[in-house]
Amino acid sequence: MSLPTNIKDDFPILRQRFNDTGLVYLDSGNTSQKPQAVIDAMANYYETTNANVHRGSYELAVRATAALEGARAKVARFINAPATAEVVFTKNATESMNLLARSWGGANLQRGDAVVISEMEHHANIVPWHMLVEEKGIELRWIPVDADGHLDLTDLDALLDGAKLLSVTAMSNVLGTLNDIPRLAEAAHAAGALMAVDASQYVPHLATDVQAMGADFVIFTGHKMLGPMGIGVLWARAEILEAMPPFLGGGEMILNVTKEGFTTAEVPWKFEAGTPMVAEAVGLGAAIDYLTELGMDNVRQHEVELTAYAMRTLTEAHGDKITIHGPSEPAERGGVLSFVYEGDSGEVHPHDIAQVLDQAGVCVRAGHHCAKPLMQVLGANATSRVSLYIYNDESDIDQLSAALGSADDMFSL
Amino acid sequence: MPGLEDLYREIILDHYRSPRNEGELETPPAVRADGFNPLCGDEVVVYIDVDDEGVINDVAIGGQGCSISRSSASMMSAAIKGKSAAEARRLISAFKGLMSIHETDIGGDGSEAETGIADSEFSIDNTDDVALGDLEALKGVVKFPVRIKCATLGWNTLAQALDEALPIQ
Numbered sequence: 094m095s096l097p098t099n100i101k102d103d104f105p106i107l108r109q110r111f112n113d114t115g116l117v118y119l120d121s122g123n124t125s126q127k128p129q130a131v132i133d134a135m136a137n138y139y140e141t142t143n144a145n146v147h148r149g150s151y152e153l154a155v156r157a158t159a160a161l162e163g164a165r166a167k168v169a170r171f172i173n174a175p176a177t178a179e180v181v182f183t184k185n186a187t188e189s190m191n192l193l194a195r196s197w198g199g200a201n202l203q204r205g206d207a208v209v210i211s212e213m214e215h216h217a218n219i220v221p222w223h224m225l226v227e228e229k230g231i232e233l234r235w236i237p238v239d240a241d242g243h244l245d246l247t248d249l250d251a252l253l254d255g256a257k258l259l260s261v262t263a264m265s266n267v268l269g270t271l272n273d274i275p276r277l278a279e280a281a282h283a284a285g286a287l288m289a290v291d292a293s294q295y296v297p298h299l300a301t302d303v304q305a306m307g308a309d310f311v312i313f314t315g316h317k318m319l320g321p322m323g324i325g326v327l328w329a330r331a332e333i334l335e336a337m338p339p340f341l342g343g344g345e346m347i348l349n350v351t352k353e354g355f356t357t358a359e360v361p362w363k364f365e366a367g368t369p370m371v372a373e374a375v376g377l378g379a380a381i382d383y384l385t386e387l388g389m390d391n392v393r394q395h396e397v398e399l400t401a402y403a404m405r406t407l408t409e410a411h412g413d414k415i416t417i418h419g420p421s422e423p424a425e426r427g428g429v430l431s432f433v434y435e436g437d438s439g440e441v442h443p444h445d446i447a448q449v450l451d452q453a454g455v456c457v458r459a460g461h462h463c464a465k466p467l468m469q470v471l472g473a474n475a476t477s478r479v480s481l482y483i484y485n486d487e488s489d490i491d492q493l494s495a496a497l498g499s500a501d502d503m504f505s506l
Numbered sequence: 507m508p509g510l511e512d513l514y515r516e517i518i519l520d521h522y523r524s525p526r527n528e529g530e531l532e533t534p535p536a537v538r539a540d541g542f543n544p545l546c547g548d549e550v551v552v553y554i555d556v557d558d559e560g561v562i563n564d565v566a567i568g569g570q571g572c573s574i575s576r577s578s579a580s581m582m583s584a585a586i587k588g589k590s591a592a593e594a595r596r597l598i599s600a601f602k603g604l605m606s607i608h609e610t611d612i613g614g615d616g617s618e619a620e621t622g623i624a625d626s627e628f629s630i631d632n633t634d635d636v637a638l639g640d641l642e643a644l645k646g647v648v649k650f651p652v653r654i655k656c657a658t659l660g661w662n663t664l665a666q667a668l669d670e671a672l673p674i675q
């Protein structure tokens with residue numbers, strides 16, 4: 094089994110011409126493009142179903158509510174959550190992480206309590222904890238990254254000693270490294286800590302089973318998995334969610350409000366204050382249907398093959414000039430390739446590479462990828478990053494490689 | 507879309523490959539200011555040594571970044587060395603004027619008439635300094651709006667350094 098060869102046809106944006114050339118979109122780790130099915134589902138929602146949810150007493154509102162809750166059920170099935178009510182909708186993964194830090198962290202972390210993260214985290218899994226360091230005096234500990242871009246777990250037990258939470262990415266957005274989440278979760282639980290997983294780069298690309306991960310919290314976002322921007326997910330085990338205080342206050346999240354106070358709605362609505370992003374939930378549901386139809390095993394297989402092709406092609410064409418960070422074995426990583434380029438007269442800065450590639454219609458990301466602590470470890474201030482998805486093929490890699498050659502020419506003497 | 511030759515002019519690449527005044531100065535007597543572009547991770551360090559007369563006797567540029575931010579800082583260093591702080595401040599204003607772009611201009615061909623950037627706004631006291639000619643080469647950056655922050659990074663950092671060296675009374 095493999096992906097359909099005409100899959101690009103499902104993505105209207107890829108039909109556009111840029112600078113007299115086709116669009117080669119290699120920035121899906123940043124945000125993915127959307128298939129027609131997702132765009133249609135969202136338009137259809139507004140054309141046929143739109144009403145506010147959970148409060149209207151008319152048919153249209155009932156259908157809108159069913160659309161929102163139906164999307165929640167699709168998410169739950171997609172990640173093998175034990176219960177649909179364990180799926181909390183947020184704005185994005187960053188908000189999910191802040192919900193975890195503010196609500197769970199607010200109630201459970203005291204001065205001196207430790208939270209363990211890793212050096213390869215996205216800022217979304219760093220800054221909320223820094224904020225608790227400042228506000229509550231918690232301690233933040235870091236799992237180091239080794240030279241091959243893997244977590245160095247040598248001192249894991251010491252790092253976890255007395256910790257309350259281990260929060261780690263399932264797949265690095267810079268290195269592509271796939272971390273052994275079940276092993277980390279086991280170690281965290283053995284130390285009496287809970288396990289949180291930033292799965293933003295993982296859920297779009299690999300079959301996800303939150304129970305097999307052994308995690309207590311799993312966080313991801315819709316827009317990196319073919320869905321729209323504006324919807325994210327926090328999954329957590331039901332008993333943990335039950336015990337957590339609310340996050341934002343307002344409508345939707347209450348059972349009762351009096352002049353003296355309020356009581357909260359049930360989980361998950363306790364965490365969803367205000368009118369939710371219903372069309373975005375519908376879009377995410379359509380994205381999940383689309384990915385399920387393709388088969389996540391096929392998605393993964395395609396990306397491993399294309400990653401191998403990309404690593405081979407770039408290395409053959411550019412030799413020692415290109416250095417690709419992260420695990421050297423494609424099967425051990427996701428389709429994210431961060432690289433530095435040493436031209437004939439020194440390093441070509443990622444910003445300049447991205448500019449020259451743009452002229453050839455090739456979209457890549459340049460910069461620190463919201464992971465400055467990791468960039469320090471890598472000894473780079475910036476890298477260029479290619480991130481692949483289902484609609485990329487070998488011709489995209491060939492165009493990338495050719496455009497890199499012209500960047501080299503331009504910055505050589 | 508404008509061509510890359512508008513951005514990567516030969517003089518820009520020359521300053522990138524052979525940056526002027528690269529290095530550090532001892533602080534004190536020099537002052538140091540750090541500038542960051544949080545979007546891309548570029549960092550520039552500007553050192554200036556201002557004497558009692560308010561003249562910038564020496565300047566050094568540290569940090570790292572892309573061709574546009576490095577060449578702009580390099581040209582800036584050449585342009586301000588030996589100038590008074592007041593002249594340097596006028597140069598900062600003039601350069602930032604050169605880099606300013608109005609929404610209605612985006613999508614145009616970037617000609618002077620369209621961008622509203624007339625030579626008169628870039629007179630910079632009409633000195634004969636060669637470095638001023640170099641700076642004109644950065645005009646093409648306005649056609650690539652995402653790169654304007656690269657070009658202005660060094661200049662904003664110089665403004666910080668001047669404020670530190672000569673606090674406004």
